[in-house]
Amino acid sequence: MQNAIVQRSPRRLSSLYRTKRRIVRGLQIFALLLVLVYTLFPYYWAFVSSTKQGAALYRSALLPALDFTYYRQLIDNPIFMGSLVNSAYVAVSTTFLSLVIGVSAAYALGRIDFPQRRAMLMIVLMISIFPQVVVLSGLFELINWMGLFNRPSALILTYLLSTVPFTTWILTTFIREFPRELEEAAIIDGCSHFRILTRILLPLMGPSLASTGILAFILAWNEFLFALTFTLTDENRTVPVAIGLIAGTSRFEYPFGQIMAASVTVTLPLIAVVLVFQRRIVAGLTAGAVKG
Template sequence: MYLKRTNPTLYYLQRLGFYLLVVVIALYLLVPFLWAVLTSFRRAGDLFLQPLQFMAAPSTWGNYADVFANPNFRLGLLYSLITAVGAVFIALLFGSFAAYALGRFKFKFKSAVLYIVLAVSVFPQIAVLGGLYTLINTLQLYNNPAGLILSYLIFTIPFTVWVLTSFVRDIPGELEEAALVDGASPLQTLFRVLFPVMMPALVTTGLLAFINAWNEYLFALTFTSTKRTVPVVIANYSGATQFDQPWGQIMAASIVVTVPLIILVLVFQRNIVSGLTAGAVKG
C-alpha cells in the first residue's frame, strides 16, 4: 500500500508483471493437458492436420469407446486400484504406528532412524530393482498384485512415516493425558483421540501416496507379465501395425486415468492444505 501511494505507476507495473507471470505459468502447465484432451477427441487422420485445422476438426467419442472396449485397459484399472489402495492402506496403518512412536517417545538413535527413513524415501527405484525382483520371485509373488503392493511399500511407508511424524510431534500432549486419566489404553488413545486429530495429515499423505502408487511404472513393468497396471497398459498400446501409433486412444486412456486423481484432489483440497501446513507454525 505504501508503494501504491508513493509511486502508483511502479505499483501497477508490478501488479501487471505479477499477473502476466501467473498467466504464463498457467499456460505452461495447462496447455499440454488441454492438448491431450483435444487429441483424445480427434480421429487418427486429424493428427496430421495443421494446428488450427486440428483444433477446428469435429470431435468424436470413438477413442474413449475403443479404450473401454479394450479388456486389458479395464483389467489395468482394476489392478491399479487394488495395488494403490492396498499399498496406501498398509502404509497408513504401519506408518501411523511408527510416526506415533517416533513423534511421542524418546529413545536412543531416534534421529538416526528418522534420517534412515528419509534416505530410503529418496532412494532411486532402479537401485533396489534387482534385490526386490529376487525377493518377489522367492515369495512367488511375481505377476501378482500382492507383489506390487509389497514393492510399493518401499516408497509409501517411508513417505508416510516422515510426514506423519512431524504432525504427531506437534499434537498437544494434554489430549493423551486426558484420555489416560479417563482410563483409555494407549491403543484406545491412538485410535479414538489421535487418529481423528491426525485426519488432515492422514488424508494428505494417503492421497499423495495413492497418486505415486497409481502412476508407478517401473515396478509394475518389471514384476508383472499379464496382470499389469494402467501405466504399463497405456505404454504398450499399439495400432493395427507396428508403424501405427494410436495417439488418440493413448490420450483418451491417459485422460481417463488422470481424471479420478483430479477429482480426489478437488474433493480433499481443504484437507490437503491443512495437512501440508499443519505444524508449520509453532504456537
C-alpha cells in the first residue's frame, strides 16, 4: 500500500506542477493583454474619432465610421503639410547633431581620464532634468540676439539643449562597456583618439546609436513649448503647434475630429521609424546587460 502511494505521489506532483505552470502562463497572457489594451486603446479611439463627424462622435463611440473626410482635408491643407516638413527637418537635424555631439562627449567622458570627469557627468545629468520653463526666458533673449527668431534653426538650437545631455549620458554607458584592449592596440599602431572613435568604436555602436537617436527624434518631433514660443508664422511652425492651433468653422465649434485625424497622421511616422529600427533598438537597449 505504501509503495503504491509512493509511486502515485510523483505523478500527482507532476500534475500539480503542470497545472501551476498553466495558471501562471494564463495570468501572464492576461496581464499582457491588459497592457496591450491600455497602450493601444487611446490610439484606436483617436482613429475611430477621426472617422466621424458631428453627432456621430457620440453614437457607437468604439466603432469606426470609415469616413476619411478629415484626412483628405489635412492632405489638401498646405499649412499642415508644411508643418510636417518642418517637423521632419527639425527632428532629423536635431537627432543628427545631438548624436555627433553626444558621441564625441561620451567618448571623452567614458574613455579619457581627467579630474573633472565625474563632475561633468553630474552636470550633464542635472542639465537633462531642467524644466523647459526655467530656461525659456533666457533662450528667448539668446535667440532674439542671434537673429534666429521664427526660423527652424532656432528650434534646432533649443532642442539640442534637451537632446544632447541625455544622448551624452546614455552613450557614455555604452562606450564604457567596450574592452580597452581595442584602444590599446589602436594606440600602439599610432591611431589618434579621433581615429579610434570613428574607425573602431563607431562601427560597433550601431544599436546604441539607433536606440538613442530614436529617443532624440521623438523628443524633437513632439516638442511643443519651444516651437510655440520661437515660431510666429504658419510657414515655420511644426506639427504639434499646428495641431494646437486647429480651429473650427465657428468660435463655438471644437474641431475634435480634425484634431484626432491630425494626431493619428503625426503618429504614423514615429510608428514607421520604430518598426524599421526595432531590432537595433532592442539590441541597443539590452547591450551590456549581460557580462561574460
